[in-house]
Each structure stands twice: as structure tokens, then as C-alpha cells.
Amino acid sequence: MSQPLRLIETSSPLPAHADAVVIGGGIIGVFTAYYLARRGLSVAVVEKGRIGAEQSSRNWGWCRQQNRDARELPMATRSLELWQQFAADTGEDTGFRRCGLLYLSNDEDEIARWARWRDFARTAGVTTHMLSGREATERGRATGRAWKGGVFSPSDGTADPAMAAPSVAAALMKLGGTVQQNCAARGIEVEGGRVSGVVTEAGTIKTRIAVYAGGAWASSFCRQLDIRFPQATVRQSIVRVSAVAEHLPDALHTARVSVTRRSDGSYSLAISGRGRVDPTAQLLRFAPQFLPMFAKRWRNVFPGGLEGIRGGHETLARWQLDAPTPMERVRILDPRPDAAAVKQTYDRAVELLPALGQAGIANAWAGFVDSTPDGVPAIGEVPEIPGFILAAGFSGHGFGIAPGAGHLIADLVTGEEPIFDPAPYNPARFKRSAWGQVADF
Numbered sequence: 163m164s165q166p167l168r169l170i171e172t173s174s175p176l177p178a179h180a181d182a183v184v185i186g187g188g189i190i191g192v193f194t195a196y197y198l199a200r201r202g203l204s205v206a207v208v209e210k211g212r213i214g215a216e217q218s219s220r221n222w223g224w225c226r227q228q229n230r231d232a233r234e235l236p237m238a239t240r241s242l243e244l245w246q247q248f249a250a251d252t253g254e255d256t257g258f259r260r261c262g263l264l265y266l267s268n269d270e271d272e273i274a275r276w277a278r279w280r281d282f283a284r285t286a287g288v289t290t291h292m293l294s295g296r297e298a299t300e301r302g303r304a305t306g307r308a309w310k311g312g313v314f315s316p317s318d319g320t321a322d323p324a325m326a327a328p329s330v331a332a333a334l335m336k337l338g339g340t341v342q343q344n345c346a347a348r349g350i351e352v353e354g355g356r357v358s359g360v361v362t363e364a365g366t367i368k369t370r371i372a373v374y375a376g377g378a379w380a381s382s383f384c385r386q387l388d389i390r391f392p393q394a395t396v397r398q399s400i401v402r403v404s405a406v407a408e409h410l411p412d413a414l415h416t417a418r419v420s421v422t423r424r425s426d427g428s429y430s431l432a433i434s435g436r437g438r439v440d441p442t443a444q445l446l447r448f449a450p451q452f453l454p455m456f457a458k459r460w461r462n463v464f465p466g467g468l469e470g471i472r473g474g475h476e477t478l479a480r481w482q483l484d485a486p487t488p489m490e491r492v493r494i495l496d497p498r499p500d501a502a503a504v505k506q507t508y509d510r511a512v513e514l515l516p517a518l519g520q521a522g523i524a525n526a527w528a529g530f531v532d533s534t535p536d537g538v539p540a541i542g543e544v545p546e547i548p549g550f551i552l553a554a555g556f557s558g559h560g561f562g563i564a565p566g567a568g569h570l571i572a573d574l575v576t577g578e579e580p581i582f583d584p585a586p587y588n589p590a591r592f593k594r595s596a597w598g599q600v601a602d603f
């Protein structure tokens with residue numbers, strides 16, 4: 163594991179009973195547990211590896227409304243408020259700042275797309291500023307070049323992927339929630355047609371509510387329960403360079419490369435959408451549903467290698483509850499970064515912002531982005547197993563919208579008025595049709 167991550171200690175014994183068990187200690191799992199605990203429920207989080215060690219610490223940290231699909235915009239907007247509220251309520255630092263996001267372009271079509279999104283966003287009460295050529299060039303002066311146009315979204319921001327999930331887990335523990343690390347959930351117990359317990363490698367926790375927030379492992383876990391959840395992963399790589407003396411934009415996107423300032427002053431560099439698809443049995447199983455998405459992104463998605471099989475998260479195997487599972491074999495999905503992408507990303511970033519060249523590459527890592535066929539997450543109770551709530555498939559944007567997703571799940575569990583309409587996320591849509599509209603990224 164080469165990405166920075168705050169390590170937290172969690173030493174409480176496995177509880178025999180909990181009002182709710184959250185499986186998976188990524189950003190979705192810990193925010194869900196936090197909002198449940200705030201409502202007075204006893205909550206246990208079980209994480210097979212370390213809190214935040216998979217996608218949730220490997221991302222850029224962008225928390226954005228900008229260019230969001232209409233189905234996700236309400237969740238994005240509420241999440242930005244909740245990131246701020248979380249810090250005020252708990253004193254825990256996730257590194258969240260409304261620093262604004264800057265998009266620069268010399269491509270008229272891209273600029274026109276952003277303008278269309280601005281018009282749509284206005285109808286949802288979201289402010290974003292289109293930049294003229296002069297304004298874009300001025301805001302992007304660190305690049306030392308002229309731009310035809312751009313966007314600045316002042317109410318968006320970033321949080322720190324190294325700090326966010328562990329900080330939320332720490333806040334949960336202060337509220338009395340328990341967190342087990344190195345503890346895989348192997349399956350679910352069902353009695354009288356609904357969830358009655360979560361079976362872990364360390365014993366069983368009796369509960370009527372199991373929230374599965376297992377990221378890239380979701381489809382193979384669901385398969386054990388005879389739930390069909392179409393999911394595919396793409397391996398994306400990130401480069402980190404140390405702090406430099408010059409003042410660079412906090413969060414800058416261009417079509418060739420994107421640059422994000424981290425809390426410690428270092429920078430994450432990445433090429434938006436670029437990734438490798440590592441063939442697995444699961445990928446073949448769901449390939450027909452994912453063809454429209456891959457067709458839309460073919461310019462940036464390349465064939466991969468054995469990293470998917472090595473990870474084991476996309477196995478079609480069935481496992482037993484009384485023996486080690488693939489999740490205990492691979493505690494943390496830590497795929498190799500794509501060497502070609504690392505070089506290209508660094509070269510492009512230095513070409514865009516020469517100051518970054520002073521620092522050299524500090525480290526690089528990769529993460530498996532887990533997607534649904536329509537690019538919108540699955541959040542909700544699975545009708546086949548009352549009490550089993552799925553929260554996965556965040557399709558490359560789950561970090562920024564995690565507080566809203568966690569709040570929504572707590573609303574659904576406790577029967578309160580949902581913070582926003584849950585209908586677009588209903589997992590049942592994959593039964594009806596897998597060919598829904600593919601979200602824009």
C-alpha cells in the first residue's frame with residue numbers, strides 16, 4: 163500500500179449484538195455508521211483490512227457538483243453541506259475545504275458542454291461560473307498559457323482521502339460505535355425471511371440490519387446471497403509529487419491531466435477517466451451490460467492484465483461461512499499502478515505546470531473504481547432479503563457524495579424522511595433493465 167493513510171487503532175471486542183452492522187469500512191460504510199449512531203442505534207463496522215485502505219484513500223478527493231449527472235446532483239449538493247457540518251459537529255478533520263474547482267479548456271465543444279451543464283445546474287439552484295478566455299487565462303496563470311474558456315465552481319471542494327474515512331470512524335467510536343479491522347464478513351444469517359445476523363471470521367453479530375458497503379467486492383458478496391448485482395471495475399492510477407514553492411491551483415482539471423493539492427501541500431496527479439480493464443470471470447459475466455459504458459469511454463480505457471484475478475474481488479466462486487474466504491486472502495486490494503499511465507501523467511502535469519517538475523514523483527498507486535452499468539450507485543434494501551441494504555457501485559464519484567449517501571441510508575433504516583429522493587439509486591433497477599441511461603462523468 164503506497165498511498166498515504168491515517169491509521170487508526172480499533173481494539174473493541176466483537177459485539178454479540180448490534181442494531182445495525184455495516185460491512186466495509188470505506189467512506190460509504192463509515193458515514194453510514196456515523197449517521198446511524200447519531201440517531202442512537204448501536205452500530206458495528208466490520209472491515210476486512212484497514213479503515214479507508216481501498217478506494218476511499220486512493221482517489222483525488224474531489225467533492226463536486228460540477229458536471230454531475232442529474233440523478234446524483236441532489237446527493238452531491240447535500241453532501242457538501244454535510245462535509246462541513248461533520249467537522250463542526252465532531253471536531254474531526256477530513257481535510258474538507260470549499261476551495262472551488264477550476265476547469266480549463268481550448269476545446270470549443272467541451273466548453274459548450276460545460277455551458278449546457280451550467281444552464282441545467284441553474285435550474286437546480288447550483289452556481290457555477292463560465293469563464294471567458296481572458297478569465298480562464300487569468301485564473302489558470304500558473305500554467306503560463308492562454309485558454310479559450312473554463313469553469314469555476316466556487317461551492318465545490320476537496321477533502322483529504324488520507325484522512326477522511328479514518329476521521330469519520332474515529333467520530334463513530336466517540337459516539338459508542340464499534341469498529342473491527344482485519345475482520346471480514348463472510349455472509350449473512352437469515353431467519354423468518356429477514357436478516358438475523360452477520361457472520362464474520364471472528365464470530366457472529368446478531369442484528370436485523372446489515373448494510374453492505376464493500377466497494378469492489380459487492381457483486382461477489384451478493385452472489386453468495388443469490389443477489390444479482392452487475393458491477394465492473396476499472397484500475398486507475400495516481401501519481402503524488404511533494405509540495406513545491408509556487409502557488410498552484412487547489413484543484414485543476416484539463417482534458418490532458420488533473421492536479422489536486424492535498425492537505426499536506428503535496429499534489430495528486432491523474433488523467434481523468436484513464437484506466438485499465440483487467441479481465442475476470444465477473445467482467446465476462448456482465449460484459450453485455452457494460453458495453454455502452456465502455457463504448458462511451460473507449461478512448462481512455464485500455465485492456466489490462468492479471469491484476470483483477472490477483473485481487474480476487476471479481477471471483478465467481480461460492481464460499482463457506484466456516485472457512486477463510488477470498489476476502490481474508492486479500493485484506494487490501496492494492497493493484498499495481500499502470501507504469502505507462504504514471505509516466506504520461508507526470509509528464510503531462512509538468513508540461514502543464516512546470517513547477518511540479520521541481521519535486522519529482524514521491525509515489526504512485528492504483529485503485530479499482532467499482533461501477534454499475536448506468537454509472538449511478540445502488541443504494542437501498544434488496545427486496546429478496548429484508549434487512550439487507552446494498553450501498554455500492556459508486557462509479558468513480560463515491561468519495562464526494564459519501565456523507566449524503568450515508569445520511570440517506572440512515573434515513574431508510576430509521577424510517578425518517580429521506581434527505582433526498584432515493585428512487586434513482588434503487589438496486590431493483592438492475593432487475594428491470596440493465597440498459598439505463600449511462601451517466602456522464
Ligand SMILES: Cc1cc2nc3c(=O)[nH]c(=O)nc-3n(C[C@H](O)[C@H](O)[C@H](O)COP(=O)(O)OP(=O)(O)OC[C@H]3O[C@@H](n4cnc5c(N)ncnc54)[C@H](O)[C@@H]3O)c2cc1C
Nearest residue numbers: 186188189190210218221224347376377529559560561562
Ligand atoms: C483513482 C481514483 C480516483 C477517484 N477520484 C474520486 C474523486 O475525486 N471524487 C470522488 O467522489 N470519488 C472518486 N473516486 C471514487 C471513490 O474513491 C469511491 O467511489 C469511494 O471511495 C467508494 O467508497 P466505498 O466505501 O464504497 O468503497 P471502498 O473505499 O473501496 O471501501 C470498501 C471497503 O469494504 C471492505 N470490504 C469489502 N467486503 C468486505 C467484507 N465482506 N467484510 C469486511 N470488509 C469488506 C473493503 O476492504 C474496503 O475497505 C475515485 C476512485 C479512484 C480509485
